[in-house]
Amino acid sequence: MGGCGSKVLDNTKLGKHHFDFQIIIGEGGFGKVNAVISRLKKTEDGKDQWYAIKTMAKKQILKKSNNHGLDMLFNERNLLVDLKSDFLINMHHCFQDDDSCYIVMDLMLGGDLRFHMARRDFFNENDARFYIALCALSLRACHKNWIIHRDVKPDNIVLGPDGYAKLTDFGISVRISEETPYCTLGSGTKPYMAPEMLSHSHKHGLTADIYMLGIMAFELLTGRRPYKEGVKKDTVRWVEECMTNDDLTDELPYAHKPTLPEAKFKLSEACTSFISGCLEPRPWARLATGTDAEWDSFKKHAYFEGFDWVNAEAHNATAYPAPVTPNKDTANCDTVGNNLVDTLMGEEKQERLTPEEQEKFADYDYM
Known part of the structure; x- marks a missing residue:
């Protein structure tokens, strides 16, 4: 050919x-x-x-x-x-x-995650955890280089022949810096965008990617996104107010707490805690992967108990096989x-x- x-x-x-x-x-x-x-x-x-x-x-x-x-x-x-x-x-x-x-x-x-989701409706917790962890490894590679991907979603997670995944599509990604740790662009895929991205200023940093990871995680586990209309407008306004006034509060009002719709199968407490940590509306209190300390804390979350980070990071598909084995005779697209x-x-x-x-x-x- x-x-x-x-x-x-x-x-x-x-x-x-x-x-x-x-x-x-x-x-x-x-x-x-x-x-x-x-x-x-x-x-x-x-x-x-x-x-x-x-x-x-x-x-x-x-x-x-x-x-x-x-x-x-x-x-x-x-x-x-x-x-x-x-x-x-x-x-x-x-x-x-x-x-x-x-x-x-x-x-x-191997096809993107959207392709595979369409063929199995949803992933069980163990299988979803594998791809959430690999996506987190992708984001860690970006964040330690001060790059916000800004478009994390199943369509942009693609699989190789061994089932391991990579993050793709850097068309709207942005490099920030320690001196200016945010960007103010308003582009993105709206159903996945963090509250601060949807504000009037659009001011957001590395943890905006983690919010999108949380949306994707819930979608992998249930076959649907947690918010039909996206994040509540009141929450967007409240987050922007806090950031404008430099009020990085430790208190999250009940009205703005992330509430997850009931899944077809009950999610474990650790899994729910992880998704809520990603969907935390306050970007300063969200789970993060930027610094070594943040990354270490992220990997130690209860949801990843028993996950083989060593072999996953080494991309050792023999010792730690992926839950999806793509059809090698087709393009899976x-x-x-x-x-x-x-x-x-x-x-x-x-x-x-x-x-x-x-x-x-x-x-x-x-x-």
Whole structure:
């Protein structure tokens, strides 16, 4: 399947001709993601080297108002240059041609958690705990580098062939700092957003990701999100008031305490305590993974009693197998039409960019 260009490859500049494009495994706002085979390298044991390539049409990127598309493109590229972890989708290269920008990333054909949730309705506590812990490891990799992911949800947790998971999609992620430990952007997926993200100021820090982890945890365990309409508006106003007045109170009024709807099967006290700790409306009192002390406390929560953090962190699937074993004969995704000729991004005739427009992508390449 696939194949393009001559057998004698020009290796001076990476391009699309260095890869054999296979099926589409994802589609998004700017383009598509294909599984690809490298024509430049093999694995250590001489097998085909597979990657995923995200293809983004430049014209679509430039159509976003106020340079928002360009900002997202370069934001993701710049963050992934620095971020490397077994629990994150790692970027290997970025390149471009006249029509499109390309990111070469780890290939994960095990499907995302949303795909697997649709096939089993909900996860039991042990199985859910495994993926909640791996997501926490992903967030720890981000947070210790002062990066807020800002879009934690089952769609962005993808599985490898061994069932282990990685966090993906850094398009709206933000790097903050110890000096300015918050951002004020209002973007995100609303049903998962923390109260402080929904306030007028949108001022939020690393623990906003933990709130989203709590929403996702409840969804994994019950097949539904805890709040149909999102967090209560009164709670959003109260949190913003406290933060504006620098009133980091130890008291949480009863009216603002997180209340979880009844699950189909009763959740354990430790599990409920963990989810409530993630869904704590006060960002300063929420569970956290940023500092070493916070991460140590997070791992010691009663919900993780008996969880094998050592083998999980070592990504040792032999000693600590994942609860989901993806079907290795399929892409485990719901893409419409996987015909290469019909759906390969960039094969259609694209509207030409002006030299001034092309110049905006000048610093994109990463080898």
